[in-house]
Amino acid sequence: MGSQKFLTTRRLNILSILVLASVLIVAIYIMRNNIGLIEGLDFGPGQYYYTDLPGWEEIFFGEKSITLGTKQPFLFFGLFFLWGYACFKFISWMESKK
């Protein structure tokens, strides 16, 4: 039983290394060849947060809003907080279970 567990762990380790190595190789290939970038847009995955993007005001703002549901702010934000609270209670309940 012990040796079987050892073999399973070993196989999992090897599989993990293979997956990670493959992902790394593909990622390096993509970066090496500038794949996925768009000419004229001076950013990429290296810009993590929306305010990191050059010209983020134009990208995220302007006359691009969709107002469905937002004209009832109590309902809109009520749903927002209700859903957050329900999920918080659920994960708390899960954690309190042994």
Next chain:
Amino acid sequence: MSDVVTASKFKWSDLIKKEDWWAIWLGLIVIIIAAISKSTGAFKFNASKIATWGTEKVPSFLGSFDIASLLITMVVLTALFSIGLVFMGENVPKFAIAFPVIFLLATIAYILGAQATMKKYVEYAFWALAVGLLVSNTVKTPDWLKPAVKTEYYIKTGLVLMGAEVLFSNVVKFGIYGLGIAWFVTPIVIIFMWHYGTKILKMTSKPMVIVIATATSVCGVSAAIAAAAASKAKKDDLTFAIGLSLIFTVLMMVGMPIFIKAIGMDPMVGGAWIGGTVDATGAVVLAGEALGPLGGQVAALVKMIQNVLIGVIAFAIAVFFATKVEKDVDGPSVGADEIWHRFPKFILGFIGASLIFSFIVEPAIGAKETKTLLGLTGGWKGWCFCMAFVCIGLESNFKEMAELVQGGKPLWLYIVGQSFNLVLTLLVAWLLLSGVIFPIPVLTV
């Protein structure tokens, strides 16, 4: 130096003696000075920026920085962090001697990250970790440098500054569609990954599980930083989460638009799918744009809403860890007093800055002016995070990190969690944007 990110029991004197509170005060000081600079124009308060190099315009890294500006930035940061350290009773002269080296390493990381290709793919976080790890695993972090290796101090201050950028008013930008895609899915993915990581994979580090889960479901690096600080994660936990997020983001950014176009998916649904699943915001906008202007706009809006959710989620994680995770399973329930003691106080600064900018500053001075102000504070935030990542590297060694790999469990947590995220987000995006429940939104681009 503690291996953990955060604070302890509260006394009123903590307001001027504890790091968490000083992170709040320093963030506030930077915001106030930036506001004065912007409104009066009497002086400039820009943190130094490293220009992109390796281009026709700036071929060499030597042309990417301005030494005078770098020196001013270093002096300002030394002064700011020293003020807090004086009140915290730490040795400021030793800090002041070591700090320029941390700043220098951060500058090197910034310069490496500013190389034309690197800037677009991995930027400073990767290089800051790499530079720190290189030092600690070769020449070892010297003792004289350690007084300035203050990861938590830099991270918390950076997070308070980032709070100002979490403009809550943006949650409404894509109406009920954005709320549904970004907010319905995100907590479910976190709960799923929490269950999978703690109960199925039985990972020993619960903070690592929540940090990876938050990075996967919210927005990668920035969410990981906030979750790590809120859950008192170890520095290595954060390193793993960031590493996984960075690598997979590159793949998803390229792979998802190809797949979406290959199966002929509607660009609006595809854009929402990308916005809800790809970690880094820059990658989301690019992948969305690859579908066309409509896909790009929907992807950007969904991601921006997720970005804004960091504040709420970081707060929830801090409360969850204070009330449930750190609590003795067989012990009595935790009272409000104890929750307050355990609660990482800087989160209040993070949330406070978000609320002030969302509901006071932005309505008062307008969106355009707010963004200019955030342009000033954002530069200081970047330096705080960059120095924090350098310090994480300086405090980590490969031997200890190898022990944390736990048979590849963090990797499988990310892969399984992200796969679940992909399926659920696609389902919700399709339900909300295909006309099944609500009318298909008309978005002018």
